[in-house]
Amino acid sequence: MEPIVKGRIGFMRLSLSLGGIALAVALASPALAADKIKVGFITKFPVPYFATMEDAAKEWGKAHPDVEIIYGQGKNNDDIDGTIALIENMVAQGVKGIAITPIDPSISKSLDKAIAAGVKVVLMDNDIPGWEGRSALATTNNREAGKIAGGYLKTVLKDGDKIGILDGKPEVVPLNDRVEGMLEGLSGVKVDIVGRGRTACEPDKGQQVAEDILTAHPELKAIYSACGPPAASAATAIKNAKLDHKVILVGFDFCCGEEDAIAKGEEDASVAQFPKKMSEFGLDGLIKAIKGEPVEKLIDTGAALVTKANMDQFK
Numbered sequence: 001m002e003p004i005v006k007g008r009i010g011f012m013r014l015s016l017s018l019g020g021i022a023l024a025v026a027l028a029s030p031a032l033a034a035d036k037i038k039v040g041f042i043t044k045f046p047v048p049y050f051a052t053m054e055d056a057a058k059e060w061g062k063a064h065p066d067v068e069i070i071y072g073q074g075k076n077n078d079d080i081d082g083t084i085a086l087i088e089n090m091v092a093q094g095v096k097g098i099a100i101t102p103i104d105p106s107i108s109k110s111l112d113k114a115i116a117a118g119v120k121v122v123l124m125d126n127d128i129p130g131w132e133g134r135s136a137l138a139t140t141n142n143r144e145a146g147k148i149a150g151g152y153l154k155t156v157l158k159d160g161d162k163i164g165i166l167d168g169k170p171e172v173v174p175l176n177d178r179v180e181g182m183l184e185g186l187s188g189v190k191v192d193i194v195g196r197g198r199t200a201c202e203p204d205k206g207q208q209v210a211e212d213i214l215t216a217h218p219e220l221k222a223i224y225s226a227c228g229p230p231a232a233s234a235a236t237a238i239k240n241a242k243l244d245h246k247v248i249l250v251g252f253d254f255c256c257g258e259e260d261a262i263a264k265g266e267e268d269a270s271v272a273q274f275p276k277k278m279s280e281f282g283l284d285g286l287i288k289a290i291k292g293e294p295v296e297k298l299i300d301t302g303a304a305l306v307t308k309a310n311m312d313q314f315k
Contacts, residue, residue, distance in 0.1 A: 038068045039286055040090035040098040041279075042083065044125075045074045049228065049255040049275055050101065053124070056279035057099075067287065070095060074103055077201060084110045091117055097135075097286040099279075101125040105171070108133065120289040124282040125275070126174040135289035138282035138299040140273045142177035143184075145303035149250050149271050150185020152305055153222060156248055156268075157189050161221040164213035165196035166206050166234060168226040175201070178226045178252050178271075194220065199230040203256070206230020210237035214247070222248040228270065232257030235266035254306045254314055262308050269307045272314045277301040 041057050043050035054071060061069045070093060072086035083103045087110045090098055097120040098111075108131045111121050115133050123137045157163070168175030195213035199206040206229060214220055214237060223238070225231035231251025238247045251258050254272035261267035281299045288295040306314050 036066055036068050037097075037287065037290060038070065038093070038095050039283070039290070040070045040072065040086075040093075040095045040100075041283070042072045042086050042090075042098065042100040043074075044083075044101045044103045045077050045079060047229065047256055049253060053101070053275045053279045056276035057283060060280050060283050064283075064287075067283075069283075077103065080104050080106055083107055087111065087114055090114075091119055095119060096290045097122065099124055099282045099286050101278075102128050105129060105131070120286060122282050122286040122289065124278045125273075126172065129173045134297075136282070136285035136295045136297055136299055138278045138285060138301055139174070140278075140303045141300050142174040143181040145252070145271050145273070146178040146181020146183075147185035148181075148303060148305050149178075149224060149252060149269070150182040150187075152185075152269050153182070153224065153248070153250055154186050154189050157186070157191055157222060159190045160192065161189075162192045162194045162217055162219060163222040163224065164210070164217070164220055165193060166199050166209050166223065166225040166227070166230045167196055168199060168201045168230075170198060175226045179224070182224055182250075191222075199225070199227065201227035201229055203229040203233040207233035207237050210234035211241070214238065214241045214243070218243060220247055221245075222250070225249075225251045227251075228253030228255040228258050231267060231270060232261050235261040239266060254311075259311065259315065262306065262311055265308065269305055272304050272306045274301045274303070 043053055070090055074083045084107055091114045099122045101124050105128050108128050111133055120135050121133055123134045125139055127137050165179060194217045197209035199209055210223060223234050225234055228251055234249055249267045251267060251270040254270040258267055258270045278301050281301060285295045
């Protein structure tokens with residue numbers, strides 16, 4: 001009988017051992033699932049620039065399988081309510097963090113609620129002035145980038161030349177910084193600013209403002225646009241004006257028709273940002289913040305001047 005007893009004991013030990021393994025696996029599985037970090041990624045509205053950011057985020061996601069990304073985008077550049085709804089919906093879905101290109105300072109209240117719920121927030125592309133809730137900001141230093149545009153204009157303009165400025169949204173500080181930076185870069189040349197107007201970074205408004213300035217000042221020497229879509233539209237306005245001298249056109253963003261305008265010689269230069277880096281660095285910073293790791297409050301993603309001569313590097 002003894003061999004049988006030993007056999008039974010051995011069987012029991014084996015069963016307990018296998019049971020322990022099964023229990024360990026069962027306990028580990030939820031933990032593995034919990035290790036998947038869910039985050040939200042929100043961009044302003046559907047233009048190529050923000051499509052590039054979302055595409056870059058998706059590529060980043062492929063390289064980080066431990067992160068689940070939920071995407072959202074506003075319908076247009078005034079879709080504040082839609083953006084707030086996206087933030088609230090993502091919080092309801094249990095995201096641990098949100099990377100967002102803030103469409104307007106008024107969304108900060110919704111972001112405050114998200115932070116109160118334990119959600120980390122990283123801003124991309126532009127800041128929310130005076131708001132301290134962000135863990136980081138991944139963006140172009142717009143003032144320094146504006147200086148790049150001004151530096152270029154300084155090489156092609158002289159004292160007394162008249163220029164027009166296409167503003168973006170006066171309430172958006174980074175867009176103002178692009179103009180102030182341009183004027184700093186242009187310092188030393190005493191130009192005459194004869195016209196400027198709000199475009200809200202929309203092509204139709206940009207063309208209208210450009211047409212108004214050109215009509216009032218046909219001797220205009222240059223136009224500077226704080227955003228890409230109005231810059232491309234200003235190229236059309238200049239062409240339609242059929243002036244007997246060339247009007248120098250410099251934009252910002254190198255997007256939304258600017259590539260074609262520069263290739264045709266209708267736009268002279270644009271300041272390119274690096275939206276892919278904004279997404280990559282923004283998501284990197286967000287994950288660090290979620291994990292409680294140190295992250296830089298301001299992550300400069302750089303800028304560069306694009307002309308017909310070097311534009312192939314930026315496509």
